[in-house]
Amino acid sequence: MKKINFTYQTQLDIGTSVNIHCFALRCVPTIDSQQRISNLKLNFVPAVRTWTNTDSFGNTVVSGRYDQPHDKFVYSVSGTAVVCRNNALREGYLPCYKYQSQMTLPNDEMKEFYQQEKQECKSVSITERALFWSQTVNSLMSYEKYSTNVKTTSAIAFSYKKGVCQDYSHLLLSFLRMDGIACRYVAGLAFCDGETHSWVEFFDSKWIGIDPTNNCHANDDYIVLSRGRDFVDCSIDRGILFGVSSAQSQVVTSSLEEIK
Secondary structure, three states: OEEEEEEEEEEEEEEEEEEEEEEEEOOOOOOEOOEEEEEEEEEEEOOOOEEEEEOOOOOEEEEEEEOOOEEEEEEEEEEEEEEOOOOOOOOOOOHHHHOOOOOOOOOHHHHHHHHHHHHHOOOOOHHHHHHHHHHHHHHHOEEOOOOOOOOOOHHHHHHHOEEOHHHHHHHHHHHHHHOOOOEEEEEEEEOOOOOOEEEEEEEOOOEEEEEOOOOEEOOOOEEEEEEEOOHHHHOOEEEEEEEOOOOEEEEEEEEEEEOO
């Protein structure tokens, strides 16, 4: 078990002032038997009224609308998380977690690769097969920032053989689903990254987290923000800007500090 102070912030700079900004954010950490959150603070610049609901995957969604001209938008969340991954999540899985999504759909090259590689894993254990595919993805890929983007699918990442944590997760999800294993994408914060991170959970009588980027179990160093079929379901920031079309830039930062 670990007690962690966390902060997460996104700053959106808009080239030309916009008049209306609607947003939906999945930036509030999940609360369940593995993760308790306290001292939660949400801050917005400009200040804006928000409301909160829950999506179909159980994620907290903070929505809002700002109706004044602005060329910058900043939101941050901070608090304290008590994380204990030894507390098993056994709630079962949605049927969609066994089927490919648009971001994980394999092409013919991936299917051929899967058929070749699966011969190397003789185990029938779900956990051992999941670990095998995590190792496979980790060995296949090279971590390279800015080589892909949020629209990069598993098939494109497979052809590049490089990417970031989102791409590693999408590839692992694709192989696990080809192997008949229920699994889901997880977006969150981790000590291994100064922005946001993603990993995978698979179901073997309980949910087990695995990080293909670092080829390790997702332990108490990981804070969950959202879960879903892929990145699209877990996107931290979605929004619509109304105004003159212009370039946008975004800076994301996060920090985690363990409380001894």
